[in-house]
Amino acid sequence: MVKHTVMIFAFLIGFVIGVELFLWIFSSNISLKLPNRFIYIKSKSNNNLHKYDTSLADKLYDEVKILCLIITQPSNHQTKAIHVNNTWGYKCNKLIFLSTQNVTNFETFNIPYNESRAILWGKVRNGFEQAFLKYHNDYDWFLKGDDDSYFIMENLRQMLYQYNSNTSIIVGHKYVIQNIEEGYMAGAGYVLSRKALEKLSKVFKNSSICRTDNDGAEDAEMGKCLKYNALFLDGHDIYGEKQFFPVDVTEHMSNKEQDYSYWYTRNEWFNSTHGGLKCCSRNIACMHYITPTQMYRFNYLINNLHPFGLQNEFDLKLPKKLEFKELVDLADEKSSSPNYVIHKIEHNFDKDEVF
Secondary structure, three states: OHHHHHHHHHHHHHHHHHHHHHHHHHHOOOOOOOOHHHOOOOOOOOOOOOOOOOHHHHHHHHHOOEEEEEEOOHHHHHHHHHHHHHHOHHHOOEEEEEEOOOOOOOOEEEOOOOOOHHHHHHHHHHHHHHHHHHHOOOOOEEEEEEOOOEEOHHHHHHHHHOOOOOOOEEEEEEEEEOOEEEEEEEEEEEEEEHHHHHHHHHHOOOOOOOOOOOOOOHHHHHHHHOOOOOEEEEOEOOOOOEOEOOOOHHHHHHOOOOOOOOHHHHHEOOOOOOOOHHHEOOOOOEEOOOOHHHHHHHHHHHHOOOOOOOOOHHHHOOOOOOOHHHHHHHHOOOOOOOOOOOOOOOOOOOHHHOO
C-alpha cells in the first residue's frame, strides 16, 4: 500500500513539474529550438488544427498562389527561420529562405555575399532575381518578409484576390519619403505581383533607376526601382483599417492618432487610427518584430481558438475584383502625411497589364 501511494505521489509531482515547464516555455520570450523531426510539411489552411470549414481558404490557396521569400542569416536558422515555417510559412504555396548559407531542410536561395546588415538590398535584389528566373510563371504573387515577420496568409490572400497580378502592383505598409514621390513599402513585409516582378527584373539592370551595388535600405531602394513601374497600394481593408504593420501591432494600438512627433505616425502615407481595438482590421495580414514564442501563440489563437456560436457572413464573402482604373485611383490617392510632397504622377504601363 505504501509503495502504491509513493508511485501515485511521484506521478503527480512529475505531472505538475511537466505542466509548469510547458507554461514557462510558452510564457517566456525565449527562442525555441525544435529538432528537425518537428518541422511541419503541410499545405493549404486545412492542417488538422481547424475545427471548422476551411474550404474557402483552401480555394484561395489554389487561386492566389504566393511564393514567400524570407530574409534570414546563418545565426537565425535554428532560432528564427525554422519557426517561421512551423507557424505561418508552410501556408505559402512555396517558401524560400534568403541566406548566405543553406537553411537545413528548406529551399534556400544562396546569396553570394559576406553576411552583413549592410548588404540587405543586395540580398533582396538577388533573391527576387532568382525568383524571377526560376518561378516567374508559377506564382501570382511574390512576398518578401523578415524572419521576425508574421503573415496571416488567409487574410493576405483575401486582400490580393481583388487585385490583378498581371498588373504591376506592390502592396504593403506605405511610407512617405520626400525623394521617392510614390513612397515605398516598409521592409517588414510587402508583396509584388507577377507583373511587378517581371518589370523589376528589367530595371534591376538600369543603374539610373535602380541601385546596382549591395548597399542601401532595401525597402527604400525597392521604392526607387518601382517608382514609375508599379502601383503602390497601402494595405488596408474596405473600412480603411490597417492590415500591414511594420511594428508590433501592440505598439500601434498603444499610440494616439495624429501624434506627428512619433516617427511612425509622421511617415504613414495615410494617417490611420492608433490606440484601442479600432486601430486595426479584423483581417490583419502582416505584423513585424514577432518573437518565435509569439509566433506560436498567434498560431494557436488563429488556428485553434474559435469562440463557440460566433460566425459572421462577412467571413464567407470575397471582395470584388477591382477594375484597372480603380487600382490606379487607389494607388494615386494623396497622402495625409505632413512629409508628403505634391507631384506629377507618372506610370509606365505595358499594354498587357491594362485590362
